[in-house]
Amino acid sequence: MVDNSVNPSRPVEVTEAEKALRISGLSKSFGAFQALRDIELEIEKGEFVCFLGPSGCGKTTLLRAIAGLEPQDYGLIEQNGEDVSSLPVHRRDFGIVFQSYALFPNLSVTRNVGYGLRGTGMSKAQRHARIDDLLAMVGLEGQGSKYPAQLSGGQQQRVALARALAPSPGLLLLDEPLSALDAQVRLHLRDQLRQLQRDLGVTTIMVTHDQDEALAIADRIVVMRQGEIEQIGSPEEVFTAPATPFVAGFLGDMNFIPANVHEGGTLRIGTLPVAGAHAHGFGSGAAVNLCIRPANILVGTAAEGAPNQLQTRIETISFRGNVHRLVVRCDAIDQSLELEFRHKGQSGFELTEGAPLTVALPPEDLVVFRAEG
Numbered sequence: 001m002v003d004n005s006v007n008p009s010r011p012v013e014v015t016e017a018e019k020a021l022r023i024s025g026l027s028k029s030f031g032a033f034q035a036l037r038d039i040e041l042e043i044e045k046g047e048f049v050c051f052l053g054p055s056g057c058g059k060t061t062l063l064r065a066i067a068g069l070e071p072q073d074y075g076l077i078e079q080n081g082e083d084v085s086s087l088p089v090h091r092r093d094f095g096i097v098f099q100s101y102a103l104f105p106n107l108s109v110t111r112n113v114g115y116g117l118r119g120t121g122m123s124k125a126q127r128h129a130r131i132d133d134l135l136a137m138v139g140l141e142g143q144g145s146k147y148p149a150q151l152s153g154g155q156q157q158r159v160a161l162a163r164a165l166a167p168s169p170g171l172l173l174l175d176e177p178l179s180a181l182d183a184q185v186r187l188h189l190r191d192q193l194r195q196l197q198r199d200l201g202v203t204t205i206m207v208t209h210d211q212d213e214a215l216a217i218a219d220r221i222v223v224m225r226q227g228e229i230e231q232i233g234s235p236e237e238v239f240t241a242p243a244t245p246f247v248a249g250f251l252g253d254m255n256f257i258p259a260n261v262h263e264g265g266t267l268r269i270g271t272l273p274v275a276g277a278h279a280h281g282f283g284s285g286a287a288v289n290l291c292i293r294p295a296n297i298l299v300g301t302a303a304e305g306a307p308n309q310l311q312t313r314i315e316t317i318s319f320r321g322n323v324h325r326l327v328v329r330c331d332a333i334d335q336s337l338e339l340e341f342r343h344k345g346q347s348g349f350e351l352t353e354g355a356p357l358t359v360a361l362p363p364e365d366l367v368v369f370r371a372e373g
C-alpha cells in the first residue's frame with residue numbers, strides 16, 4: 001500500500017498487487033470434513049462477485065472466512081494489500097447482511113441503522129444525518145421510528161443493508177440476502193441492490209444458490225462445488241463457455257449428447273457426422289459429450305438449410321410465458337432433447353405432441369466435454 005500521508009494532494013496509486021481482496025491457498029475443515037480446499041481468488045475494487053453453487057458446496061463458509069467469523073485452517077486473505085488472515089472480526093473492514101435480516105427487534109429502525117456508527121467519533125447530529133441519508137438510499141425515508149416487526153420482509157432487509165453500509169465499509173458481504181423474500185419483492189430488491197452497489201462502488205460479494213440471480217447481478221461469478229472453485233468468469237463466460245460439465249449443467253438447462261471423436265478431431269453422434277465442430281486435444285476414439293442449451297437448438301424455418309439437422313418427433317410441449325419448451329425424440333441418435341423457442345405464430349411447423357419436427361444444432365453453440373466415467 002502506498003503511504004499518501006506525506007503529500008495528501010498526490011493521487012492514490014493503486015498497485016497491481018493491491019486487489020480489494022486476494023485469497024490464496026485457503027482451506028477449512030470441520031472435523032474430518034473438508035469444507036474448502038485450496039481456494040484461490042482475486043477480487044477487484046468495486047466488483048460485484050457472486051459465490052454460486054449447490055447447497056453445502058462451501059459458499060457461506062468462504063464468506064464467513066473472509067469476515068473472520070469462521071477462521072480458515074490454512075491460507076492467506078489480503079484486503080487492499082494488507083494481510084487480514086488472522087485479524088479478529090471487529091478489526092476487519094466489512095459490512096454484512098444475512099438471509100434472516102438479523103435486526104435488533106427491540107430497537108427502532110433508526111437505532112438499528114445507527115448501531116454500526118457507534119464508536120466512529122461522529123456527533124449525534126452527524127449520526128442522524130447519516131442515518132437519514134442511508135434510509136433515503138434504501139427507499140425507507142421517514143420510517144426511522146418504526147420497529148422491525150412493523151416492517152415487511154423486504155423492508156427489513158433494506159434496513160439490514162442500510163445498517164451494513166452505515167460505516168462505509170470497504171467490503172460488503174451478503175449471505176443469501178434475498179432468498180427469504182417472495183419472488184416479486186426479490187426481483188425488485190435485486191435490481192435496487194445492484195444499482196446501489198454501482199452508485200456506491202463498494203466491492204461486494206454475495207452468496208447465492210440461485211443461478212438466475214447470479215447471472216443477473218454479478219460482474220463475475222465464482223462457481224463452487226464440493227469445497228472447490230470450478231470456474232470464475234463473467235456471467236456470459238460461465239453461461240456460454242462453461243469450463244466443466246458441472247458448470248454447464250448448473251448454470252441452466254443443458255442437453256448432453258454422447259458423441260465420439262474421429263480422425264482429425266471430427267465428431268460423430270452415433271454414425272451421424274457433426275459439421276463445423278471439432279474436439280481439439282482429444283484422441284481419436286475418445287468418448288465425449290456435446291452440450292447445447294435448449295434455447296440454442298434451431299427449429300422449423302430457422303433449422304432449414306442449417307448444418308446438423310436431426311429429424312425428431314415432439315414428445316411434450318409446455319408453455320413458459322414467453323417461450324415454449326419442447327421435449328423431442330430423435331430416433332437416429334436414440335435420445336430425447338429439450339429445446340426452447342419463441343412462438344410468434346410463424347414457426348413453420350405443427351406444434352402438436354406427436355408431430356414431426358426438424359431441429360438443427362448450430363456448431364458454434366456446441367460445447368465438447370470428455371465423457372465422465
Ligand SMILES: Nc1ncnc2c1ncn2[C@@H]1O[C@H](COP(=O)(O)OP(=O)(O)OP(=O)(O)O)[C@@H](O)[C@H]1O
Pocket residue numbers: 030033035053054055056057058059060061062209
Ligand atoms: N460449523 C460447522 N460444523 C460442521 N460442519 C459445517 C459447519 N458449517 C458448515 N459445515 C459444513 O460445511 C459444508 C459447507 O457448508 P456451507 O454452509 O458453506 O455451504 P453452502 O454452500 O453455503 O450451502 P447452503 O447454500 O446450503 O447454505 C456443509 O457440508 C456443511 O454441513
